[in-house]
Amino acid sequence: MNLQSGTYYWPTTLPEAPAYPALKEDLECDVLIIGGGGSAAQCAYYLADKGVEVAVIEKGRIGSGSTSANTALIQYSGEKMFTDLIHTFGEEYITRHLQLLKDAIDEIEEASRKVEMDTEFTRRDTLYLASCKEDVERLEKEFEFLKQRGFQLDLLTEAEVEKKYPFSREVAIYSYGDGELNPFKFTHALFDYAAKKKVRIYEKTEMNGHHYDNREKRMIITTKNGNTIKASKVIFATGYEGTEQKKEKKVSFVSTYTVTTNIVKDFSDWYNQTLIWETARPYLYMRTTADNRIIIGGLDENTSSAEERDSKLMHKKDKLIEELKNMFPHLDVKPEYYLAGFYGGTIDGLPIIGKYDEYPDSYFVFGFGDNGTVYSQLLSKIIATEILEGGSPDIELYLQDRPLLRGK
Numbered sequence: 001m002n003l004q005s006g007t008y009y010w011p012t013t014l015p016e017a018p019a020y021p022a023l024k025e026d027l028e029c030d031v032l033i034i035g036g037g038g039s040a041a042q043c044a045y046y047l048a049d050k051g052v053e054v055a056v057i058e059k060g061r062i063g064s065g066s067t068s069a070n071t072a073l074i075q076y077s078g079e080k081m082f083t084d085l086i087h088t089f090g091e092e093y094i095t096r097h098l099q100l101l102k103d104a105i106d107e108i109e110e111a112s113r114k115v116e117m118d119t120e121f122t123r124r125d126t127l128y129l130a131s132c133k134e135d136v137e138r139l140e141k142e143f144e145f146l147k148q149r150g151f152q153l154d155l156l157t158e159a160e161v162e163k164k165y166p167f168s169r170e171v172a173i174y175s176y177g178d179g180e181l182n183p184f185k186f187t188h189a190l191f192d193y194a195a196k197k198k199v200r201i202y203e204k205t206e207m208n209g210h211h212y213d214n215r216e217k218r219m220i221i222t223t224k225n226g227n228t229i230k231a232s233k234v235i236f237a238t239g240y241e242g243t244e245q246k247k248e249k250k251v252s253f254v255s256t257y258t259v260t261t262n263i264v265k266d267f268s269d270w271y272n273q274t275l276i277w278e279t280a281r282p283y284l285y286m287r288t289t290a291d292n293r294i295i296i297g298g299l300d301e302n303t304s305s306a307e308e309r310d311s312k313l314m315h316k317k318d319k320l321i322e323e324l325k326n327m328f329p330h331l332d333v334k335p336e337y338y339l340a341g342f343y344g345g346t347i348d349g350l351p352i353i354g355k356y357d358e359y360p361d362s363y364f365v366f367g368f369g370d371n372g373t374v375y376s377q378l379l380s381k382i383i384a385t386e387i388l389e390g391g392s393p394d395i396e397l398y399l400q401d402r403p404l405l406r407g408k
Contacts, residue, residue, distance in 0.1 A: 006339035009289075010070075014184055020202055025227060028231070029232075030052040031053070031231060033057075035236065036056065036057075036187075037238070041062075041191050054199045058204075067184055074374055075126055076371070078349065082098060084349070089348075105374055108186075112189070124274060124287070131279045142173065157171065165269065180289075209222045235383060248400060251368060252346070255340060255341070256297060264294060264333060282299060299316050344369075345370070351366060
C-alpha cells in the first residue's frame, strides 16, 4: 500500500534511531504483535513485563510507515462532534467513550514519563473554530454537551478570539489539557521500554502467511525469511495496511496533505501555541513542534489513488502555506518538509477493534481518525486487558459489529 510520499520531518529528529535484528529462527510466544508503528508500540508497552511472552515483527524499520507522517495532535475531540455521535450511539455510550479518550491522553502522558527517551510530549490547549455562521450553533451545542460532562473548556466570543489571535471567528471552543508529541520518538521510546522488559522485537521480518492450528489452539505465522512463529494470541497493529489483510467495511480513505515549516522565532501572536482546527470539512489544523516549527495540514481530497494524490502535492503545499499566512500574517514561514498521504477514518466516527472468525484469537487495531494516537492508546489498553485478564468491560464499545447497538 502506497501510504504517503514527500519529505519527512519526524525521522530527522531521531537520526540514530534504535535498530532491531531480523528474525532468523522459529519462535513461540504468548502474544505476537505484527507491525512496527505507533499502535504496535502501544500494544507492546501495555503487555511488557506482565508475565506473558511477547514478540513483535515489522516488515521494514520501526516507525517507517504512517508513524513518520503522523501529525500527533493529542485531542479527545474528533472529526465528528460528540453531539452528532449521540444520534448514532446514544448519550450513555458516547459519554463513556469520552471518558476513555480523556483517560487515554493521561495514559500517553504517563507513558511518556515512564520511558527513557524524550517523546516531546507537552500539554497544549486547543482552539476549535467555527468556520462559518452555519456552524456557530453546532459548536455552541458541542460546548454545552462537553461542559455538562465536566470537561474544562471555554466558549470564546469573536472579540475574545481577536484578543488572543491575529484572526477572527464568530465563536470558538477553547479546550484545556490536550497535548502534542513527536510520534516517531514516542513509538521508538515505547519499543525501547518494551525491549528492556524482554519483549522480542524484529525488524525486516515480514509475515508471509498464517493459519490456525486447531489442535494446538494457536496461530501459525510464516515469514518471508522462512521462519515460523507460533502464538496463542496475535495483534495485527499494522495501521492502514491492516485493511489489506482484512477488509473492514466501516473504514474509508481520503488523501490528505501536510507541511512542516522552518523554525519560527516569534510565537507572540499565537496564544499559548494552542492546537488549532476548525469545523469546515475538509478542515485545516495546525500545531507547533518542540523545535518551534509549525505543522499545518488538511485540504483533504476524496481520492484513494496514490498517483492522483501525489500529483496535487506541490499545489497543496503552497495552499497550506498561504492559509497559514492568512491566519498569522506576521510569521515568516516557508515549507521545509511536505507530504501527501492517505488518511483513514471510520464511517460512524468510532475506532475499531476487529475480531473476525477467520482470524481466531486475533485482534486488529484500527485506531483510525484524526486523533488516531489517542484512539490507538485506548484500543491497545483494552486489548491488553482482555489478553491479560480474560476480558475488558469496554471492548464491546469498539468491536467492528458494534454489538451494543443491536436491538436499539
